Amino acid sequence: MSQRTLKVESLIRQTVAPALTEALGRDAAQVTVTRVQVTPDLRHATVWVGLLTDEHEAIMNRLSGLTHRIQAQVSQKL
Numbered sequence: 001m002s003q004r005t006l007k008v009e010s011l012i013r014q015t016v017a018p019a020l021t022e023a024l025g026r027d028a029a030q031v032t033v034t035r036v037q038v039t040p041d042l043r044h045a046t047v048w049v050g051l052l053t054d055e056h057e058a059i060m061n062r063l064s065g066l067t068h069r070i071q072a073q074v075s076q077k078l
Contacts, residue, residue, distance in 0.1 A: 002040075009036040012045050012074060019073045020049075023066045027059060 013036045021028040030053040038045045051059055 005038050005040060005042070008042055008078075009038050009045070011078060012036045012038065012047065015074045015077045016047055016070060019070045020063075020066075023069060024059075024062065027053075027062070030055075030059060031063070 013033050016036070017033050020031055020033070024031060030051060032050045032052065033047060034050045035048040036045060037048075049063065053059060
């Protein structure tokens, strides 16, 4: 993996975490970004999150609804 890819992954992680905090409000403490993987051409990224709660389904439904909003924030900041 190239230095550039690693740097982009780190920047995405640093951008997604506060976006989740803002979007989830009080539930943000129950979600953590565990991993980011970017394709070699930097066109696509996958973000893995860990849930620190038993309410997996409710939190994942909220995250699914926030996907476009968080993608827009990442795109705007990067």
